[in-house]
Amino acid sequence: MNYLSTRDNNLRMTPAQAIAKGLAPDGGLMTPQVMPTLAKNALENLKNMSYQQRAVYVLARFLEGFSSSELTAYARAAYGGEKFSHPDVAPVRRLNENTYCMELWHGPTCAFKDMALQMLPHLLSASLVKIDEKKTVCILVATSGDTGKAALEGFKDVNKTQILVFYPKDGVSNIQQLQMVTQEGQNVGVCAVVGNFDDAQTGVKKLFSDEALAQQLAERGYFLSSANSINWGRVLPQIVYYISAYCDLRREEVIEPGQEINVCVPTGNFGNILAAYYAKMMGVPIKTLICASNENNVLTDFIRTGVYDRNRPFHNTLSPSMDILISSNLERLLFELSGRDDKLVASYMEQLAQEGRYEVNKSIRNKLQRNFAAGYCDDTQTKKTIEKIWKEQRYLIDPHTAVAFHVLEEYRRETKDETVTVVVSTASPFKFCSSVLDALGEKEFAPGTEILDQLSQLTGVEVPKPLACLKDKQVRFDKVTEKEHMVDEVLDYLR
Secondary structure, eight states: OOEEETTEEEEEEOHHHHHHHOSOTTSOOEEESSOOOOOTTHHHHHTTSOHHHHHHHHHHHHOTTOOHHHHHHHHHHHHSTTSSSSTTSSOEEEEETTEEEEEOOOSTTSBTTHHHHTTHHHHHHHHHHHTTOOSEEEEEEEOSSHHHHHHHHHHTTOTTEEEEEEEETTOSOHHHHHHHHTOOOSSEEEEEEESOHHHHHHHHHHHHTOHHHHHHHHHTTEEEEEOSTTSHHHHHHHHHHHHHHHHHHHHTTSSOTTOOEEEEEEOSSSHHHHHHHHHHHHTOOEEEEEEEEOSOOHHHHHHHHSEEEOOSOOOOOSOGGGOOSOOTTHHHHHHHHTTSOHHHHHHHHHHHHHHSEEEOOHHHHHHHHHHEEEEEOOHHHHHHHHHHHHHHHOOOOOHHHHHHHHHHHHHHHHHOOOOOEEEEEOBOGGGGHHHHHHHTTOOOOOSTTHHHHHHHHHHOOOOOHHHHGGGGOOOOOOEEEEGGGHHHHHHHHTO
């Protein structure tokens, strides 16, 4: 199976080429030529398998040219051993009879990005061999908080790779920043960008389309690729955990074979909930995909009206990984809902670039609203939800997960839909200590990494080991750049 660009159906790549290049030359996103479907009894067969085995099964459907033994080795390296603190890797926890929480933060950086970014380096390294690429790849990453550290950790000291992460100055939590600027490894770089995440993400996209930069780097023996979810190798491993969650519910006999569930996903760049939509396309019985946003509610408005408009105030919120107004992966959804009309998708993306908005046609809007519901949550509601879930369930959640729980509550109140729902928990609450402590009534915070112990002592919840280790780490990176000078940082890093 080949991959094609969302903006040009005639632009084709092999799976290895799509993963190695990251982004199509025309700026489009590489997407499977055909979306594979699960075999009739696949979910029943998978329910008693390990997460690693489920991953191999799903990845094999999409990665022609990768052998089963290769994928098995990658799954073992990514999800086996002591990489994840829970044996189920992405455990599903019961809160009540129709609400379950899928915890995606048991990996080495305590955020859901580990689920893909522990796998991507293996897929990318293998892809470079398969396409006989002689140059060294430089992974460019724009992060709103979690992707940066997860990518740095995943690509640390991987042969024939360099990685440079840009994050918005003052736009991530203190713990998130500390995780990045203390990163170990000989092939890693980190730089803050003055501005917000959209500035960093737009800057990275411009670097990918900068032909003069590409030529200069080629002369130095480098080429650029991406670890953001614009790279298919990032989205693909995320499909696995939605299939896995359904299998876990079947294994525990929470649902009957073929019974529909809902999923509620806190999302900003749309990659996480897009993976759930792909799982639904493959045959997982998902009824409604509930898209949860914070005050940067561009996705909520889009799903409700069919109008995508980023011309609005940008808010720095308690859930910074979702502080995004340009949701890159929405392009892949438009491609599917439009019947894979590449010209239409290209025109929408051109309107977004030129005018900051576009309005989809009635057909796309109807399909969108049949599959998705949407809501948003402000910071006050986020804090109230953290407090409520802790008091009622003795379950500690981070601000992003709180956004999802609030939106789910509002959705159920409005629709009376009591379908079994999986809420996606995307980060450890210890990555956002001050916000969680504030929500629980604490007004004075311990300095530096001592705040981790403060939250642990208040709740009795143990500090995750990867975060506890930050206490002894030294800051390695302190660069700050204007968005206009990101190209200079790349050239300096790869000099």
